[in-house]
Amino acid sequence: MKINRSRQTWSLLSLCLFLFLAACGGGQSTTGSTAATGTTADAASETSTGPVKIVWWHSMSGDLNKVVDELVKKFNDSQKDVQVEAIFQGDYDASINKFKTSMGSGSGPTMLQTYDVGTRYMIDSQAITPMQQFIDADKFDTSQFEPNILKYYTFDNQLYSMPFNTSNPIFYYNKDAFKKAGLDPENPPKTLDEWEAAAKALTKDGQTGMSLPIYGWLMEQMFASQDATLLNNDNGRTALATESQLGSEPGVKFLTWWKKLIDEKYMLNLGRKTDDTKKAFAAGQVAVTMDSTASLRGLISSTEGKFEVGTAPLPKVASSDIGKGGVVIGGASLWIMNDKSAAEQQAAWKFIKFLAEPEQQAYWHVNTGYFPITKAAYNEDLVKENMKKYPQFETAVDQLHNTKIDTATQGAVMGIFTEARQLTETAIEEALNGSKSPQAALDDAAAQITQKLKDYNDTVSP
Incomplete structure (x- = not known):
């Protein structure tokens, strides 16, 4: 797993391009839906020849797969700049093994969902762009996110991946x-x-x-x-x-x-x-x-x-x-690959921000049973009604909020x-x-x- 020099060089060039484009986009006036989704000049430039396509590998099977497809459809229908293709890759073990096989070939996904216990490997792979870089460039506010959930995927004050399906x-x-x-x-x-x-x-x-x-x-x-x-x-x-x-x-x-x-x-x-x-x-x-x-x-x-x-x-x-x-949270998170173009990475970030919105988190929670990653989702009527129907879930919410954050409860990696x-x-x-x-x-x-x-x-x- 030693660093591949050609991949490292490409990663640095890609990152520099991303930061330059993000800075250019940051100087533009954004209003309405554009401001809400954080569309950059880089992504916008692709619209002249069609939307930026991103491929998402995930491990949500059965009914969970149906919920994933609904969220993807909602996102794709909501705008024209980015189109997401979600592909089920088997369980977490199968998916990460396919990812390992794809490394260095250019045949891998733009973004990958993988389980919590794959975190250390994903960081060490040198194949990802830390989520913190997008957060900082976009000045994205994470203060409404559940701190106990964010902390699992945070190292040296850097959030490496975005929590997605979370449980305890x-x-x-x-x-x-x-x-x-x-x-x-x-x-x-x-x-x-x-x-x-x-x-x-x-x-x-x-x-x-x-x-x-x-x-x-x-x-x-x-x-x-x-x-x-x-x-x-x-x-x-x-x-x-x-x-x-x-x-x-x-x-x-x-x-x-x-x-x-x-x-x-x-x-x-x-x-x-x-x-x-x-x-x-x-x-x-x-x-x-x-x-x-x-x-x-x-x-x-x-x-x-x-x-x-x-x-x-x-x-x-x-x-x-x-x-x-x-308790230590379980589940999986979303990672962005650094061997993709800056436009693709930014498009993936746009989709990830959409998934993190309270409305989407409420829908995800109610239809899957996983935690919302944002506290604002609990204010959604859908969640309030679901909590009345399943008051037992309050135990899980209280347990999450009562957990003291330290290296023991952040979880081993x-x-x-x-x-x-x-x-x-x-x-x-x-x-x-x-x-x-x-x-x-x-x-x-x-x-x-x-x-x-x-x-x-x-x-x-x-």
């Missing part, structure tokens, strides 16, 4: 089962000990108290919940991470608790597939589970007529952790994140099935992650 994890619980067990459905547990007590009370009549998917994201969240970093060098944010801290006390505490409930039959181990835990929850097989906020509407729909779904913030490991830490998650999930499995103690399993995984970090860092030129 919450606990889902069966309110009817809570009532039958003598628990207060309006006052869900707040700590692991309290959830353990609830799981014991809920395990009866063929129902098991809880099931958590074996998912590396959950372990990452429990570190942040304890205001602890998963990697050294401030979670890889002040310098490239060189060591995994997976085997430290925060991870061992959580995994030890998890195994205890499995051993005592108050929790089911349904493996790595989150869909399996969701199905068990919807069927009443388990009373409590953890999943993304983006699953809210689906879980409510699948349980309609069976029981009422309650939501609770991710628990603290101990009562002493209350008021500390929080590393170029081998997908491999690290797989190793973490293997460690969880080893602990839960008793082949290793929680400490040994996490220590072994941490050692392997640390070695992979070294191997990765050796490929990145300083």
Whole structure:
């Protein structure tokens, strides 16, 4: 992954051209829709021969793909300077692998949606233009954006990509089962000990108290919940991470608790597939589970007529952790490629600004369940009506806003994140099935992650 000199030279030339054109555009008088969208002289010059075409690679499948297509159509119909072609490229892993294959060939997209854990790789690839350069050149106001969301993609006060689909994890619980067990459905547990007590009370009549998917994201969240970093060098944010801290006390505490409930039959181990835990929850097989906020509407729909779904913030490991830490956002963001012309990059920026508008964010949120990235979207009638219909989502909003921003809750970044998650999930499995103690399993995984970090860092030129 050493820097390609020809690409670097092209990147610098492209950037210089972009800044020159942006400066020229900045001196023009702009009013009405032109001012709102920030059209530059560069983009406008293309209109004489037709609109600037940009290609967007994304990973939104099924119903999400339909929402993406609607937003693209709305943008394309709203103006004549830019036309967007959105192309589904498979899941995040498939999409980023196609992107890697396209690098240096000119066959890649103008903009790419990729998952949060791809952030370090995208920066190190030398293939992107940081979003901050467009923000600064356009004097674009980000003050209305959710700071907890922006911070994940910010390094050295530079926003590298624009957040797009954003979520965080919450606990889902069966309110009817809570009532039958003598628990207060309006006052869900707040700590692991309290959830353990609830799981014991809920395990009866063929129902098991809880099931958590074996998912590396959950372990990452429990570190942040304890205001602890998963990697050294401030979670890889002040310098490239060189060591995994997976085997430290925060991870061992959580995994030890998890195994205890499995051993005592108050929790089911349904493996790595989150869909399996969701199905068990919807069927009443388990009373409590953890999943993304983006699953809210689906879980409510699948349980309609069976029981009422309650939501609770991710628990603290101990009562002493209350008021500390929080959650790390998940999801994906949008990146602009630096091997495209200044006109194409500026056109992509125009489209990204459109997607960030409150009206578009409200539509995206209501139709997908992902967070709006701008606080102004909550003032839209569409969102207000949706919140009345799904008041459970307030848990996610409060959890986001109550999260203290620091390097623990900003989230870990590393170029081998997908491999690290797989190793973490293997460690969880080893602990839960008793082949290793929680400490040994996490220590072994941490050692392997640390070695992979070294191997990765050796490929990145300083």
